[in-house]
Amino acid sequence: MxxxxxxxxxxxxxxxxxxxxxxxxxxxxxxxxxxxxxxxxxxxxxxxxxxxxxxxxxxxxxxxxxxxxxxxxxxxxxxxxxxxxxxxxxxxxxxxxxxxxxxxxxxxxxxxxxxxxxxxxxxxxxxxxQIVGGDFSEGNLWLCFEMVTLFLSKWDSLLEEEPLVLTFALYVFLRLLADHCRVSNVERIEALKRVEIDFCVKMIRENFHLCLKIGRDLLRLLQDLVHIPEFCAIWKDLLLNPSSFRNEGFADITQIYRTRTSSRYLLLRITPEMESQLRFLLTHVKLGSQKRYQVWFTKKFLATPERETLLTDMVRFICCAHHPSNEIIQSNVIQRWAVIGWLLKFGKKTHVEANMKLALFYDWLFFDDKADNIMNLEPAILLMVHSIPRYMEMTHSLLEFLFILLDNYDLDRKAMVLRGISSAFHILVRKGVVQSLDVLVSCDMLSPFLKESLRKLLPDLNMNCPAELQKSNILCSNTPSYL
Known part of the structure; x- marks a missing residue:
């Protein structure tokens, strides 16, 4: 004993x-x-x-x-x-x-x-x-295998008693599969991947009506798995043969894009300890005093290169699951945009950086002010404007990535993406999150191409702001450090 x-x-x-x-x-x-x-x-x-x-x-x-x-x-x-x-x-x-x-x-x-x-x-x-993304330790892989096996073995009971918990499991194992598929020829992981694929495919093929409850982040996760034959087939059916899912209410993936993902799903990829520490940072640590905490956080949760994939989950959590009060927003506590700026600098791998930026902008692509929350948009715009001029490469790379998404994310639904991004910019200005976009279009350090792209995207939006407002705007030259 x-x-x-x-x-x-x-x-x-x-x-x-x-x-x-x-x-x-x-x-x-x-x-x-x-x-x-x-x-x-x-x-x-x-x-x-x-x-x-x-x-x-x-x-x-x-x-x-x-x-x-x-x-x-x-x-x-x-x-x-x-x-x-x-x-x-x-x-x-x-x-x-x-x-x-x-x-x-x-x-x-x-x-x-x-x-x-x-x-x-x-x-x-x-x-x-408790299953940690990017963690290939024996104990973590064991827990992952035990949990996916539990869900398969108790399938009928779960479906009858608490079907929503199956959607939580689907979200988790889709996300973990993206990590596990980056490792090959390791017998233990190969066996785990097979079981994870079996569970996820069974869930999507047999209970698609439940999967729809996840919302748009379901598609964000699926796009990382299109190299797996089973998920490639699912994508083709989503695009070309939606009736194969035997759901009368589903006719097109546009419906999924329009459904905001609940923060309950986004919390699933952050351990309780990570959540506690991130919320502490965003509630109690003052801007300028965060470096010591960031060093500790990095050693605790991001100690190995494989853990970089957690950065995407953290960005999504901060954007969509942590919405500070007005009191915190108006205080000198480190803001969400600053923490995300630090996390973006921490990501080294190209695919991790791209996924982090997609996580940051994902709600922009399909934004509808009747269904979506402006707080999900706020970190991206504030990070872009606060980075001028000290971290100009950050502003440039984010704005450039946003226009790449506009031109390439889903060509068949480009009009929808265009409408979403345009609506996002409009509401951010209308609600006073930024006073004007003049700081971007009049910035000499921003490429002419990006400035012109902004003007074309938002021809009816006032790009000019009175000089007195510019002085008091968040877009000032003495931007505080977030690194």
Whole structure:
């Protein structure tokens, strides 16, 4: 039996959750062996008994079946409390658990689906968030394989009880496949890719109506997988044979482009710890004081070149899942555009840089002010204008990339993309996110081609701004450093 759940250094204090579970187990251990008492526990006794049983399941694998039978016999709340404790363990310290405890955790996760425990879908989400993109360590690949296998083995139950959780899994495994497909001839990863492909294709082919709930980011992920024959066939059907998906309400991928992706999906590719640290940076760290924090963040989450793919997920999270209050926006706390500027500088690989820029501009391409959120647009425009003139190459590369998207992203739907980008610029000016686009079209350091492209794109938008506004505008020459 493992004496502890968590691996910790000698100088580290014990985790209070682990202490609570262990104390309950030690006190109630005599009652955890058959024959079990038939008395009805009070609420406090019930919570302690759940804690003791959970600790026993995780630390006594040889007796796990006994503990589970005990749990099934005493449960009175649909397993709500038991599942909530599992979620706490996963969210708060999954990475520190002993491997034997992790194996038991996956085993009991299967059981929660089997008994339709209240909150089992939240447990599935918590476990999915612990799979780290760009991480090819044995433990991370093991968790990925265990989770995709769980979803396949419990397919019918999930489809009947909590079908939405299957869309969460689809989003995760589509995203992970893009990473895994960059590695070849590694037997363990090849086997994992095969199972991931099987799950994703089964989901899209058999339950397309559920997949539509993901929205436009579904297409963003699929485009990274067109080199895989199964996904190439899916793309062809999306474009040329939409009826093959047997969904009467689906006639064209334009419908998917028009559906904004919920932040619930974007959070799936950021671990709870990453989310906590990014939100702290964007809520408490002052602009100009961020370098020490950035060094720590880089060492913690971006230590290897393979982890660069996480940058795209972080950009998407910042744009769409972290919307600061007006108080934060008007304060001297580091702003979203500045953090994204730093992340863009950090990306070294060409495909990573392109995916980061696409993540930044993706909502621009299909923007509709009746359905979309202007806050998703704000970081890109502010990064472009705040980078003048100190980081002029940033302004130039972003604006150039936006026009490349306009001309090449989806030629059959270029009018839609043109309308989306134009609408994005118009609302940003109309709502006062920027006072005017004059800072761009009158900038001597910006290429004439880009200036002319802007004028053609927005012929009816006022490009001029009074001198007094230019002085107070965010577009000033003494731009603060975001690096």
């Amino acid at each position: 493992a004496l502890n759940l968590i691996k910790k250094a000698l100088h580290e204090a014990e985790n209070p959750i682990e202490v609570s579970l262990r104390e309950s187990f030690q006190i109630l251990e005599p009652k955890l062996r058959p024959p079990f008492p038939l008395t009805i526990p009070t609420q406090e006794e019930y919570s302690n008994l759940n804690n003791a049983i959970l600790y026993g399941i995780l630390c006594e694998p040889q007796l796990a079946n006994v503990h589970l039978k005990h749990l099934h016999g005493i449960v009175t709340d649909g397993y709500r409390y038991f599942t909530s404790m599992l979620i706490k363990i996963v969210n708060d310290f999954y990475g520190k658990l002993f491997d034997s405890v992790k194996r038991q955790l996956i085993s009991v996760a299967h059981e929660t689906v089997y008994v339709s425990a209240v909150g089992f879908d939240e447990l599935m989400v918590a476990l999915l968030r």
